[in-house]
Amino acid sequence: MKCVMTRSAVPSTTRVNSVSIRAEVINPEIRKTEDKVVDSVVVSELAKPLTPYCRCWRSGTFPLCDGSHVKHNKATGDNVGPLLLKKPKE
Amino acid sequence: MKCVMTRSAVPSTTRVNSVSIRAEVINPEIRKTEDKVVDSVVVSELAKPLTPYCRCWRSGTFPLCDGSHVKHNKATGDNVGPLLLKKPKE
Ligand code: FES
Ligand code: FES
Numbered sequence: 001m002k003c004v005m006t007r008s009a010v011p012s013t014t015r016v017n018s019v020s021i022r023a024e025v026i027n028p029e030i031r032k033t034e035d036k037v038v039d040s041v042v043v044s045e046l047a048k049p050l051t052p053y054c055r056c057w058r059s060g061t062f063p064l065c066d067g068s069h070v071k072h073n074k075a076t077g078d079n080v081g082p083l084l085l086k087k088p089k090e
Numbered sequence: 091m092k093c094v095m096t097r098s099a100v101p102s103t104t105r106v107n108s109v110s111i112r113a114e115v116i117n118p119e120i121r122k123t124e125d126k127v128v129d130s131v132v133v134s135e136l137a138k139p140l141t142p143y144c145r146c147w148r149s150g151t152f153p154l155c156d157g158s159h160v161k162h163n164k165a166t167g168d169n170v171g172p173l174l175l176k177k178p179k180e
Contacts, residue, residue: 023162023165023166024114024116024166025166025167025168026114026116026146026147026162026166026168026170027168027169027170031169032169034169035169036159036163036169036170036171037169037170037171038171038172038173038174039173039174040173040174040175040176041173041174041175041176042176042178043133043136043175043176043177044133044177044178046133053143053173054145055144055145055147055173056116057116057145057170063173069126072113072116073126075113076113076114076115076116077115078115078116078117079117079121079122079124079125079126079127080116080117080126080127080147081126081127081128082128083128083129083130083131083143083145083153083173084128084129084130084131085130085131085133085175086130086131086132086133087133087134088132088134
């Protein structure tokens with residue numbers, strides 16, 4: 001197929017074994033009005049013995065993990081997962 | 091410029107105001123031999139009053155934050171930052 005090549009048609013992404021190495025945002029949607037999304041957890045206030053926190057930026061309950069990393073990993077071949085905060089029994 | 095259009099030359103990325111909305115890996119390098127990178131923190135064992143944990147997947151001290159999110163945000167226009175674990179004084 002013949003075509004007219006334009007700058008927008010051919011982004012500068014370099015691909016190595018289909019892993020993109022061009023700089024990309026990793027948070028497409030969460031709190032984009034904030035300059036930097038930082039969250040704090042006062043660990044003494046954790047309610048449960050195990051609380052997963054999101055590191056995939058796809059959770060519907062961010063900063064908590066809702067399992068959305070599974071869909072992201074499947075769609076992209078990625079291998080990200082949550083940070084588990086563990087509170088030992090008192 | 092005329093060209094031959096091939097599948098690899100024109101990825102299916104859709105761009106809106108130069109934010110990529112094609113599914114991309116967000117972790118290009120960290121522990122890629124693991125199916126899913128999950129880390130645990132036993133919160134009672136935190137040494138310092140404030141410990142930042144990485145959510146940008148660019149830290150040289152992952153799972154801890156080493157400030158690399160600043161470079162990532164500058165390079166991409168992203169707005170990601172760490173999860174701060176706070177341990178109140180006893
Ligand atoms: S939903 Fe993001 S790490 Fe689980
Ligand atoms: S280095 Fe990744 S959030 Fe700071």
